[in-house]
Amino acid sequence: MVPELGHFALILAMLLAALQAFFGIAGPALNRDRWVAATLSAVAGQFVMVATAVGCLVMSFVNFDFSVRYVAENSNSALPLFYRVTALWGAHEGSLLLWIMLLACWTLAVAILTTRLPQRFVARVLGVLGFLSFGFLLFTLVTSNPFLRLEPPAADGIDLNPLLQDPGLATHPPVLYTGYVGLAVAFAFACAAMLEGRTDPIWARWTRPWATAAWAFLTCGITLGARWSYYTLGWGGYWAWDPVENASFMPWLVATALIHSLAVTDKRGLFKSWTLLLAVVGFSMSLVGTFLVRSGVIVSVHSFAADPTRGTAILIFLIIAIGSALGLYAWRAPMLKSSGGFELTARESFLLFNNILLVIAAATIFGGTIAPLIADTLGQGALSVGAPYFRPTFLLPMLPLLALLSIGIHANWKRGRLAESRKALLVTLVLACAFALAVVLGVYSGRHVLSFVGVALAGWIILSSLLDPIDRWRRKLTLSRAVLGMTIAHIGLAVVVLAISLVESFTVERDIALADGQSARVGAYDFRLIGVRAVDGPNYSAERAEVVVSRNGRTVTTLFPEKREYWVRQQVGTAAGIKNEWGTDLFIALGDDLGAGRWSMRAQVRPLIALLWLGPALMALGGFCALSDRRYRTARAAAGAVEPGVNPAGATERSA
Amino acid sequence: MSAPAATPGFNRFLVPIAAFVLIAIVFAVGIKHSPQVGVIRSPLIGKPAPSWSLPLLSDTHRTFGSKDLHGHWYVLNVWGTWCYACRDEHAALVAIARRTAVPIIGIDWRDDNAQARDWLAQLGNPYSTVATDHDGRVVIDWGVYGAPETFLVNPSGMVVYKQIGAMTPEVWQKEFASRLPPQLANRSS
Numbered sequence: 139m140v141p142e143l144g145h146f147a148l149i150l151a152m153l154l155a156a157l158q159a160f161f162g163i164a165g166p167a168l169n170r171d172r173w174v175a176a177t178l179s180a181v182a183g184q185f186v187m188v189a190t191a192v193g194c195l196v197m198s199f200v201n202f203d204f205s206v207r208y209v210a211e212n213s214n215s216a217l218p219l220f221y222r223v224t225a226l227w228g229a230h231e232g233s234l235l236l237w238i239m240l241l242a243c244w245t246l247a248v249a250i251l252t253t254r255l256p257q258r259f260v261a262r263v264l265g266v267l268g269f270l271s272f273g274f275l276l277f278t279l280v281t282s283n284p285f286l287r288l289e290p291p292a293a294d295g296i297d298l299n300p301l302l303q304d305p306g307l308a309t310h311p312p313v314l315y316t317g318y319v320g321l322a323v324a325f326a327f328a329c330a331a332m333l334e335g336r337t338d339p340i341w342a343r344w345t346r347p348w349a350t351a352a353w354a355f356l357t358c359g360i361t362l363g364a365r366w367s368y369y370t371l372g373w374g375g376y377w378a379w380d381p382v383e384n385a386s387f388m389p390w391l392v393a394t395a396l397i398h399s400l401a402v403t404d405k406r407g408l409f410k411s412w413t414l415l416l417a418v419v420g421f422s423m424s425l426v427g428t429f430l431v432r433s434g435v436i437v438s439v440h441s442f443a444a445d446p447t448r449g450t451a452i453l454i455f456l457i458i459a460i461g462s463a464l465g466l467y468a469w470r471a472p473m474l475k476s477s478g479g480f481e482l483t484a485r486e487s488f489l490l491f492n493n494i495l496l497v498i499a500a501a502t503i504f505g506g507t508i509a510p511l512i513a514d515t516l517g518q519g520a521l522s523v524g525a526p527y528f529r530p531t532f533l534l535p536m537l538p539l540l541a542l543l544s545i546g547i548h549a550n551w552k553r554g555r556l557a558e559s560r561k562a563l564l565v566t567l568v569l570a571c572a573f574a575l576a577v578v579l580g581v582y583s584g585r586h587v588l589s590f591v592g593v594a595l596a597g598w599i600i601l602s603s604l605l606d607p608i609d610r611w612r613r614k615l616t617l618s619r620a621v622l623g624m625t626i627a628h629i630g631l632a633v634v635v636l637a638i639s640l641v642e643s644f645t646v647e648r649d650i651a652l653a654d655g656q657s658a659r660v661g662a663y664d665f666r667l668i669g670v671r672a673v674d675g676p677n678y679s680a681e682r683a684e685v686v687v688s689r690n691g692r693t694v695t696t697l698f699p700e701k702r703e704y705w706v707r708q709q710v711g712t713a714a715g716i717k718n719e720w721g722t723d724l725f726i727a728l729g730d731d732l733g734a735g736r737w738s739m740r741a742q743v744r745p746l747i748a749l750l751w752l753g754p755a756l757m758a759l760g761g762f763c764a765l766s767d768r769r770y771r772t773a774r775a776a777a778g779a780v781e782p783g784v785n786p787a788g789a790t791e792r793s794a
Numbered sequence: 795m796s797a798p799a800a801t802p803g804f805n806r807f808l809v810p811i812a813a814f815v816l817i818a819i820v821f822a823v824g825i826k827h828s829p830q831v832g833v834i835r836s837p838l839i840g841k842p843a844p845s846w847s848l849p850l851l852s853d854t855h856r857t858f859g860s861k862d863l864h865g866h867w868y869v870l871n872v873w874g875t876w877c878y879a880c881r882d883e884h885a886a887l888v889a890i891a892r893r894t895a896v897p898i899i900g901i902d903w904r905d906d907n908a909q910a911r912d913w914l915a916q917l918g919n920p921y922s923t924v925a926t927d928h929d930g931r932v933v934i935d936w937g938v939y940g941a942p943e944t945f946l947v948n949p950s951g952m953v954v955y956k957q958i959g960a961m962t963p964e965v966w967q968k969e970f971a972s973r974l975p976p977q978l979a980n981r982s983s
Contacts, residue, residue, distance in 0.1 A: 294904075295877045415810060422814075429821065450823045455820050466810035471807040508820060515823040541891075 139207050144194025145285040146230025151187035152275035154586050155268050162265020163333065166258035174261040181249045181264055184271065188242040192235060195284055196490075199225055205291030208232060208284040214295040221743055224308035225298045227315075230432065230448070231284035236312060238274050240319040241584035245271065248348070255344055262330035263323075270322055273455045281598045288582050293305045308365035314386060321389060321421040324396060328417035329463055332470040340412055342403035345417065347765035349400055353393040354761030360386050361754035366645045368747075373496075376750060378635070379528040385427030391500040392420040395493045402489050406551060408480070411471040412493070416645035418467060423500070430507070431454055483556045486544030495535040495542075502531040511600075535586075538633060539594040542630065544602040562605050570597030582745065590638025599632035623764025630756025644670025646743045651784060653735045661743035664688045670737055673700070683728050683737065685715065694719055699728040700737070813955055818832045824884040839956060843870075843947045844935035848908035848925035851902055851910055858925050860951065867889055867896050869970065871961070875913045877941040879939045884917050890966050891920035900924040903933050903941055904924070946970055 158180035165173030197207070199222045204210040212228040213221075226235045245267045253259045273635070278284075324345050329340040363386065368376040377383060394418040403413040429452045467680040480486040505522045548559040556563075574594035579582055603625045610617050646661035657666035680702040689696045697715030714727040722745045727736035871887065873880040886980055890897055900921035902910045903925030905924060914924070927933050936945065946955040946969075954973055971979040 411807065419810070426817075446955070453821055453825060458822075460814055461811065461818075464814050468805060468807045468811050472805060508817075511824045512820055515820055 140194050140197050140201075141203065141285040141287065143474070144191045144198075145189035145283065146233075147187045147194065148275065148279060148283075148285070151184050151191065151242075152279060153270060154187060155272035155275055159272055159781075160185055160261075160267030160324050162261045162268055165265075166261050166332045166334070174258055175259045177264050177268075180268065181245055184268070185242045185246045188739060192239050193283075195232065195235060196223060196226060199223065202295075204289050204293065204295050206284075207286045207288045210288055210292040210295045212295065212298050214298070217295075217298055221298055221308065231278070231282040233311065233315075234274065234278045234282050237279065237315055237319060238271065239275065240312070240315050241271050241322060243275055244319055244323050248326075252344070259330055259334060259336075259344075261342070261667075262333050263326045264456070266326035266329045266333075267322060268614075270326075273459060273535070277448075277451050277455060281451050296460075306362060310362040310366055313355055313362055317352050317354075317356030317359050317393075318386075318389065318424040320348065321354055321393060321424050324352065324393075324417045325421035325463065328414045329466060330467045332414060335470060335473065337410075337474055339403045339407040340443060342400050342410075343769070344395070346400045346404060347770040349393065349397050349420075350761045350765040353390070353397050354758040356386070356390045357754050357758045358760065360390060361751060365751055366761050374686075376747075379506075379525050381507050382427075382431050384503050384793055385430050388500045388503055388507075389420055389423040389427060391496050391503070391540040392416060392423050394601065395500075396420050398489050398492050398496075402486055406480070406486060408486060409490070409493075410474040411467075414471060414474075415467060416493070416497075418460070418463045418757065422456075422463070423504075425452075425456050429453060430689075448778040456749070462704050464523075480552050483549055484553055485546060485549040485551050486548055488542055491542050492539060492546065495539040495695060496718040498533045499532055499539075503528065503721040506531070537591065537596040540599065540631075544598045547603065547624075547628065547712055548605070559605070563602060566599050566601035566605065567594075570594045570601055573597045574622075577640075580642070584643055589639040589643035592635055596632040596636035596639065599635070600629050603628045618767055618769075620764045620767040620769070623760040623762070623767070625690060625760070626763055627757045627760025630753045630758075630760055631750050633756060635751030637746055637753060640746050643742055643751065644745050647739065647740065649729075649740050649744075651736050651738050653737075658741070661688055663694065663724060663743055665739075665741050667737065667739075668696075670728075670731075681728065681731070683726075685726050685739075687717070687719075687724050687726075695724065697724065697726050698727045702730045718748060721746045723747045804956050815970045839953050842954060843945070843953050844932070846932040846935065848901065848927055848932055851900075851907060851924040851926050854907065854926070855892070858923055862945070863897075864897070864951060865949050867949055867974060868947050868948060869896055869898045870901065871898055872901045872903050872936070872938050872941050874905045874941050875909045876905065877903075877959045880942045881917075883942055883962070884920070886961050886963055886966070887920040888918040889963065890961070893978075894971070894974075895981055896974060897922035901933060902926045903938075904928060904930050946968075946973060 158177055161180060162177040164170070165177060195206075198206045198209045199213055200214070200219065202209075202215055208231050209225075212225045212232070217225065226232045229698060245264060248263060248267065249260070252263070327341055327345040329350065346674075360383075360728065363383070364376040367378070396413070398459070399409050399413045399416055402409045426496070429449065432448055432452060443457045457608075506527050509523045540772045545556065545563060546564060548554055571594045574590050574597055577593050578586065578590045607617055607625055608621070644661075648658065648660045650665065652660040652667040653659060654667060654669050657664045659665075664687065666686045668686055670681050670683045673680050673682045680700040682698055682700045685697045685699065687697060697717055699715040714725055717724045722743060725742040725744070726742045734737055802876075843860060845860045847857045847861070850858050880932050883906065890894050898921050900923070902924055905926065905928075910924070910926070914921075936943075942960060944957040944961050945953055955969055957969065
């Protein structure tokens with residue numbers, strides 16, 4: 139009964155989404171005010187129906203209804219409640235439902251928080267969102283229905299993929315999807331502006347908080363994914379330039395360009411057509427990413443749930459959605475004229491460079507990601523593109539981007555007048571270089587040019603970002619939340635750059651052989667083997683080593699790496715000892731018994747890895763801070779009507 | 795730094811949609827080139843099969859695994875009595891086992907041994923050997939996403955093909971028999 143109710147709710151949701159698209163787009167075009175008004179009812183109805191469907195699927199999971207195929211395939215009677223709920227997005231069908239649910243949340247938030255915007259414009263935005271929602275609902279019902287029953291019902295479920303039984307991976311998809319789907323709002327605003335034939339840049343101000351919110355969620359989602367792969371998938375690192383990782387990174391780069399270009403359009407009325415294009419491309423990148431991940435056209439470690447028939451359906455939807463948006467762009471953009479120019483040293487120039495460099499970075503990653511596909515299409519055989527391509531091609535646009543950031547934030551709009559801040563910029567640059575020299579040569583004693591450049595640029599960004607806030611604070615002037623948010627986000631970026639520079643250059647890894655009581659030096663740390671003894675686990679027996687790590691004679695920590703032999707499959711597994719010490723990860727894995735009491739071991743010291751998680755958190759915090767700025771609070775009066783927790787972005791906006 | 799004047803007759807705003815059309819063509823060809831319905835190119839294909847060792851269903855004190863199979867072609871089928879689609883494919887497997895000389899190894903996944911024995915007694919046993927994987931650890935190594943899945947492994951221990959979902963006579967002929975040496979594919983009767 140419950141699954142059928144969910145199935146029925148999903149069908150109703152699709153019909154309501156179709157109505158929402160029709161009323162929202164046709165109403166304003168044909169001057170039917172009642173159609174315009176009806177759009178809002180369709181939004182509310184669709185939200186309720188989608189929420190009902192999600193609730194039904196969650197109930198089926200919670201109540202162990204193994205007659206539902208999706209539940210039987212992704213849970214088990216022994217699975218704890220937490221993972222029975224997160225199993226909802228454990229496979230393809232449920233992830234799509236989650237995607238639809240989040241789109242419905244964003245749509246509802248738009249409907250509620252934009253009451254002060256022109257009614258027809260809002261109707262068009264909701265119409266475009268309804269169109270997208272309809273596409274996804276149709277796709278789900280036709281190719282990926284999660285409510286299908288099993289005949290006969292399964293006695294027990296196959297269980298959730300064990301890799302997904304991890305708190306990190308349970309939280310990573312919803313946050314990432316919130317970001318992906320959030321870009322649909324910016325896409326819809328741009329499409330609505332083009333449908334309406336608006337030539338004024340006011341739509342950019344309306345779009346800014348939404349684009350920033352989506353960007354902040356994307357930032358969090360990507361970081362949670364990187365952190366999960368670092369700690370759970372083993373020690374390959376935090377970023378592998380895998381197609382699926384790239385699929386999340388490309389929209390992020392475009393979204394970053396978009397939030398900067400929106401600022402120019404909003405403040406100065408420039409880059410109008412370019413900003414529209416970025417808003418369209420940002421969400422298109424999310425769709426393309428979904429296509430690449432779900433269709434199986436590109437092989438990746440993540441694509442265990444791929445299906446080419448679904449790929450065809452996504453491709454058709456992709457072509458209709460992106461094709462019509464770009465067609466609209468080709469028709470409307472020529473009408474837009476930029477008013478007024480600017481000097482080469484004005485802030486506009488720097489934001490233009492920012493956009494060019496970010497788009498180049500996104501384009502090179504896109505090229506590298508689909509290169510195997512192109513080679514295959516041209517019959518050139520298998521081609522593998524990995525880190526050796528991505529690293530240099532990504533660094534090339536990133537280094538000038540970071541170098542220009544410090545200058546750009548001190549440039550004024552329209553007229554450069556950089557002379558005023560030249561002295562301060564030079565002083566901070568010198569200080570940053572001195573800091574970098576001290577860190578690279580003094581603390582870590584290495585001679586890596588790139589890490590010096592990275593640390594110096596990061597230091598420069600942090601110092602120069604702080605100049606303006608400190609100056610305002612000393613003169614007892616207030617700092618707007620937008621500027622504060624920008625400062626925090628830029629410092630967050632600098633922290634990421636600092637972390638990557640140090641981790642990449644100064645990770646020390648050594649294979650060592652130790653007998654009891656012997657020690658070896660790895661980086662600045664001494665690893666001393668106390669002894670190895672046999673222990674028994676629930677389904678394995680193990681050799682457990684006790685390794686004391688000390689620095690300058692002072693004991694830092696004791697690690698217990700294990701080498702396990704599982705009884706049933708007689709296979710050897712290792713459980714490494716990891717400890718985070720002042721942001722530096724100390725790692726040791728136990729290898730083989732070399733005889734005569736000697737054991738081989740692999741030790742690693744990864745400096746300041748914690749900064750890699752802190753930086754993105756600051757960036758996202760900056761984003762949320764900026765979107766709570768007073769100038770975006772256009773719809774305060776009606777905001778009280780939102781249920782708490784419906785949309786985290788809306789919630790943050792309100793709490794400000 | 796204002797926008798360059800547009801050349802008459804050329805709408806530069808058409809560039810994005812033109813680029814998109816090209817990309818869409820690449821994607822469409824990519825889909826056409828990718829394998830048929832329900833088949834994903836497992837990262838395992840062309841790579842060594844994971845080494846494994848599991849207790850036998852017939853005698854749980856004895857183990858059986860990749861060591862016993864080295865140097866032979868074999869088919870590995872992951873199943874369970876709780877798996878609805880395994881029941882569908884079982885008749886096909888029994889028929890295939892009669893025709894082929896390749897050993898079909900069954901891995902009984904997260905299952906009750908008594909139930910599994912009953913099932914084989916009732917429906918027929920297509921397997922030359924059945925191993926049991928109670929906690930599913932070996933099955934995870936094989937990258938199995940849901941039962942049934944069937945692998946083809948060559949004498950040097952490489953995974954040659956992977957079938958997701960039920961085995962059918964058509965799939966057997968097209969994907970498995972065609973990859974096997976003829977004397978193994980069909981038993982000379």
